[in-house]
Amino acid sequence: MPRPDLEGRLSAGADAALAAFLDLDDLLRRAAAYASHSAGTEATRILLHDGEAHELVVAAAVGPPDDMIHGSRFPDTTGIPGEVFMSGEARVAPGTAARTLMAAPLNGGGRTIGVVETVSRAGGAAFTSGDLERFVSCCGLIAVALESASLYRRVGRDTEILRRTRDLTAPPFIAESAAMRRALDQADRAAGGRSTILLTGETGTGKEYVARRIHERSARASGPFVAINCAALPEGLLESELFGHEKGAFTGADKRRIGWFELADGGTLLLDEIGDLPLPAQGKLLRVLQEREITRVGGSQAIRVNVRLIAATHRNLADEASGGRFREDLFFRLHVVPIALPPLRDRLEDIEPLTTAFLEHFAADLGRATRRLTPEALPLLRAHRWPGNVRELENLAERLLVLGSGEPIGPAELSGLLPHAPVPGVSVNVAAPAAPIIEDVSLWEQEHALLVHALERSNGNQTRAAQLLKISREQLRTRMRRYGLLRKP
Numbered sequence: 180m181p182r183p184d185l186e187g188r189l190s191a192g193a194d195a196a197l198a199a200f201l202d203l204d205d206l207l208r209r210a211a212a213y214a215s216h217s218a219g220t221e222a223t224r225i226l227l228h229d230g231e232a233h234e235l236v237v238a239a240a241v242g243p244p245d246d247m248i249h250g251s252r253f254p255d256t257t258g259i260p261g262e263v264f265m266s267g268e269a270r271v272a273p274g275t276a277a278r279t280l281m282a283a284p285l286n287g288g289g290r291t292i293g294v295v296e297t298v299s300r301a302g303g304a305a306f307t308s309g310d311l312e313r314f315v316s317c318c319g320l321i322a323v324a325l326e327s328a329s330l331y332r333r334v335g336r337d338t339e340i341l342r343r344t345r346d347l348t349a350p351p352f353i354a355e356s357a358a359m360r361r362a363l364d365q366a367d368r369a370a371g372g373r374s375t376i377l378l379t380g381e382t383g384t385g386k387e388y389v390a391r392r393i394h395e396r397s398a399r400a401s402g403p404f405v406a407i408n409c410a411a412l413p414e415g416l417l418e419s420e421l422f423g424h425e426k427g428a429f430t431g432a433d434k435r436r437i438g439w440f441e442l443a444d445g446g447t448l449l450l451d452e453i454g455d456l457p458l459p460a461q462g463k464l465l466r467v468l469q470e471r472e473i474t475r476v477g478g479s480q481a482i483r484v485n486v487r488l489i490a491a492t493h494r495n496l497a498d499e500a501s502g503g504r505f506r507e508d509l510f511f512r513l514h515v516v517p518i519a520l521p522p523l524r525d526r527l528e529d530i531e532p533l534t535t536a537f538l539e540h541f542a543a544d545l546g547r548a549t550r551r552l553t554p555e556a557l558p559l560l561r562a563h564r565w566p567g568n569v570r571e572l573e574n575l576a577e578r579l580l581v582l583g584s585g586e587p588i589g590p591a592e593l594s595g596l597l598p599h600a601p602v603p604g605v606s607v608n609v610a611a612p613a614a615p616i617i618e619d620v621s622l623w624e625q626e627h628a629l630l631v632h633a634l635e636r637s638n639g640n641q642t643r644a645a646q647l648l649k650i651s652r653e654q655l656r657t658r659m660r661r662y663g664l665l666r667k668p
Contacts, residue, residue, distance in 0.1 A: 203325075204482075207239035210321045214295050215241050217317050218281060218310065221299035225285075225321070226260055228293050229485060235260055235294065236483060242299070252483075260294045267291050269315045271306045281306045283318040287326040295321065352388050353536055356528040358521040363389070369516045370396035375468070377513045378491040380520030383570030386491040387451060389520060394447040399487055402446030407439050410455035417460050419476050422467075428477025440473050440484045447487045453513070454494035454505060461506045468512050488513075523565040523572065530560050533569065537576030545580060553589045563597055574626065581650055627662045630655075634664070 207225055215223035222242025226235040229252070237251040255264055259272050259282050269283035279300055285293040295318045300306065306314075354363055369376055370393045378386045387406050394404040412420050419428075423438030439448060450456075456464065467473055468488065472481045490513045497514075499505035523530065534552060542549035552560075565571055578596055579588055629648070637643035645655040659665040 204239070206324060208241070210324065211239040211241045211295075214314070214317055214321065215297055218297045218306075218314055219300055220281075220297040223295065223297040226264075226294045226296065227285075228255060228264065228291065232485075235264060238293070260296050263294050263296075264291055269311055269318075271311055279305050281311060281314055283311075283315045285318055285322040285325065287322045292322065292325070352385060353529050353533045355532055356521075356526040358525050359529060362518055362520050363392070365516075365518045366393050367396055369393060369518065371398075372516075373487060375487075375513055375515045376489045377496070377515070377517045378489065378520060379496075379517060380491075380493065381522045381566075381568055382493045383568030384520040384522060385569055386520060387449060389518070390447070390449040390489045390491065393489060394487075397447065397487070399446050403443055404447050404449070405439055405443040406449040406451060408451045410452040414457055414460075417457070418463060421460070421464070422473040422475055424476035425478045428475070432477065435475075438473065438475065440467065440486055441482065443486045444484050445486075447489060449489045449491060451491045452493070453490040454492040454496055454499055458504075458506065461509050465506060465509045465512060468509075523568040524563075527561050530572070531557055533572055534560060534576055537573050538580060541577050541580040547580060548585055550579060550583065550585065551587050553587045555590050556588050556593055559590050559593050559597065581654060626658070627664075630658055630662060630664060634659075 211223045211225050214225075215221070220242075222240070224240040224242075225238050227238040228234075229236050232252070233255050234252045235255050235257070253261075255261055259270070259280060263270060263282045263284055267284050267286070269281075272280050272282075280296065280298045282294055282296040284291045285295060295314075297314070354360055366376075366389050376390075376393060378389055380386055390406065391404055394400060407420070409417075419432075419436060419438065421438050421440060423441055424432050424436050426432060426435050450464075467484070470481075471485070472483045474481050494505075496505055496510050500507040500510045531552070538551075539549045560572075567574070575596060579592070583592060630644075633644040633647045634641075636647060641655055641659075642652050645652045648655065656665060
């Protein structure tokens, strides 16, 4: 049988993968078909190794459906493929029903990444040592193509994650209080496992920071960390955002879109504000957690995903489940390792170092000298209830840098920025009950309203709006982008 052009066929497959970085499945199918054609067999499957699960996974298959189901898994020591994977040596073996079998390792990056197995040679002829040698060379080319496509896929995936997420500089994180140290200690202990983690706490307590810390201390640290806010996903597009869609799946789907679960494959996925997911989406999420596979909207093929899930919420999910607003079975799936993050009002030891760190952070960002707190100002900060928690303190520090002078920060200046702060000159007792606050109006909402008002007064003129707010135009655009007020070009 004439040999096909190995380099040309695999180059075409690699080009297709490079054109759409997540079309590695297409390259795998091409490689399986090529290996079967080269060996003159009826069926071939490519098995890739899942190191965390110690399993071989059917990544692509051609030929009769028996034992060729895409996504099937079995221990990496099972059968001929297991022997070849463990030894790293190709071999020929008789199969069942007079079928012969040939298997060779896929070696890439100095390690074995999988196995190619082919069976049922046309005419029933046995494989020779020459056949095995050519098959090993063929698998070497497949391994090189997969390594190149996988590298491109990782780079493209990282680029796509950055493109879809907000470009915000990570603020400093301080944990000197006993309450936060206990929570971080729990997070560090949980990082080494594979269990689903549920982070609970009020808005602005640092749940995304803790989730990222868990990821960076886990065995998945080299994989992607993807954080999405479930409350910000449009309900009509939620399934497409989470699981992706195929071209033509619905009006406007002019190309394939990869969902967040696929983007997080091999890494960690944070589903923030998971308590805001609609009930239909909760059912689909439960299925993914049970089956560990997703199906793109408009697609029919189940895609295996290897993702560690961290969920976060400011809601009491047990109460939500009791009230029928959250699926009880999903709650128990998520409530494996719960970690509660304390509010800032229970972390009084952290307020001074956090404020100092935020002031230094924004001073460096704005190219200004930092400011310091006067001894009289600290009790005022400690007495505040901080309904927006660390995020509210961060916003306050930014205001102090943007709107204030270079003078030390005293009670008079703070009283104008903190809602319901004590009158300057009146002593503040830290142990006394804090002044009442408007519970249903957050600092986030107030700043958003301020921006909208300035833009309305200036008829959308950003330079004029910035002047009204006494900030630079670039600072205005940064805030507009943060609140979704900056239209895309």
